[in-house]
Ligand code: HEM
């Protein structure tokens with residue numbers, strides 16, 4: 001297996017990987033903020049801060065994932081054993097990640113600034129993303145602990161260095 005990702009692609013992968021969990025920590029604050037306002041009460045200061053963090057971090061995640069998608073089209077990673085079923089499932093999950101994360105950020109944006117009616121789909125989207133992340137982590141653990149292959153290295157060492165050492 002050779003030719004993973006460029007340094008920019010790696011940086012963006014790990015940046016998004018650290019930002020997505022923040023969305024799960026801050027998401028609940030939005031319901032609490034809206035509930036307080038509907039009850040005629042002042043929402044807690046910390047909930048309002050988290051609401052802002054959720055919106056702006058979510059928008060940034062959507063934009064970063066969009067940049068990743070463009071980079072992926074311009075610099076597609078080389079994958080090993082093309083055609084094997086595991087390779088096809090992994091590829092499908094990776095493609096689905098781009099759609100799910102960008103779609104989730106888009107739905108969140110619409111819920112906040114255009115039409116709140118879409119919010120239940122945003123909540124469902126968050127559960128789907130949670131399942132996808134769990135699957136992604138399980139696959140990474142399998143590659144590292146059972147197959148003991150170089151998959152994790154592909155996401156740690158940039159393309160040029162990796163290729164040079166493995167040609
Ligand atoms: C929410 C968090 C995450 C998201 C959205 C995410 C998304 C993705 C996507 C879309 C790819 C495919 C890249 C491409 O081919 O263009 C990928 C690859 C990869 N991810 Fe993640 N990831 C996340 C977290 C993690 C974490 C925590 C780990 C490690 C424990 C990890 C390890 C990897 C590895 C090793 C690959 C390379 C697979 C390969 O090319 O063979 N990811 N990730």
Ligand code: HEM
Pocket residue numbers: 020023024027028030031054055056057058059061062101102104105106107108109110111112119120122123126129
């Ligand atoms: C990929 C990025 C995002 C993820 C993973 C995410 C995740 C979440 C989660 C986990 C919740 C709480 C769901 C629950 O109540 O159990 C939530 C709620 C919410 N998020 Fe996001 N979010 C993202 C982006 C955004 C963006 C960009 C915005 C707005 C600009 C936004 C606006 C909202 C709103 C309005 C709610 C409240 C929905 C409701 O209570 O019915 N989200 N989000």
